[in-house]
Amino acid sequence: MIQHIVCFRFTDPADTQEARTRLTGLAGVVAGLEDIKVGTNFAGSPGYHLGLVSTHADREALATYAADPAHVAVLDWLRPRLADRVAVDFEVADH
Template identity: 45%
Template sequence: MFTHVVLMKFADFADAAKAKSLLEGLANTIDEIATLTVALDRLRTPVSYDLCMISTHADVEALRAYQSHPAHLEVAGWLKPRLAARVVVDY
């Protein structure tokens, strides 16, 4: 099992809720996603990121297939101009 963790900080926090909805929709579209959890930060402290996404995949090839899937690329195209910062951990 391969886990993909992404933290996102939005230029406008109001975009985080729509991002959550768009990301959750990928679970029904992309077979290479084994599990998907998307959560919004509740405390909004100075060091908090706005959204955390954790997905699992059978292996690194499945993660790469997810990342190059047209539905993922469409969501990423919406996200990128709205992000102030993003960090990723894959293990």
């Protein structure tokens, strides 16, 4: 199993909700995506506005997700609105 974690900081924080809606909308649509959770950062400190955790069966499934046209369309919408983005991918044991 692969966990894909991304934190987003927007140039305009008002874009946070639309980004959350678009990212959540990938569930059940994008190949290689087993689960996705997207949430708004409620911490009061400055930082990232939105976090994403997605689950993929393996590295191949993650690559399939990354190349899926629906995912690419969301990225195309996101990129010009981002001040910063950080991502980490790691393997976890199946239980």
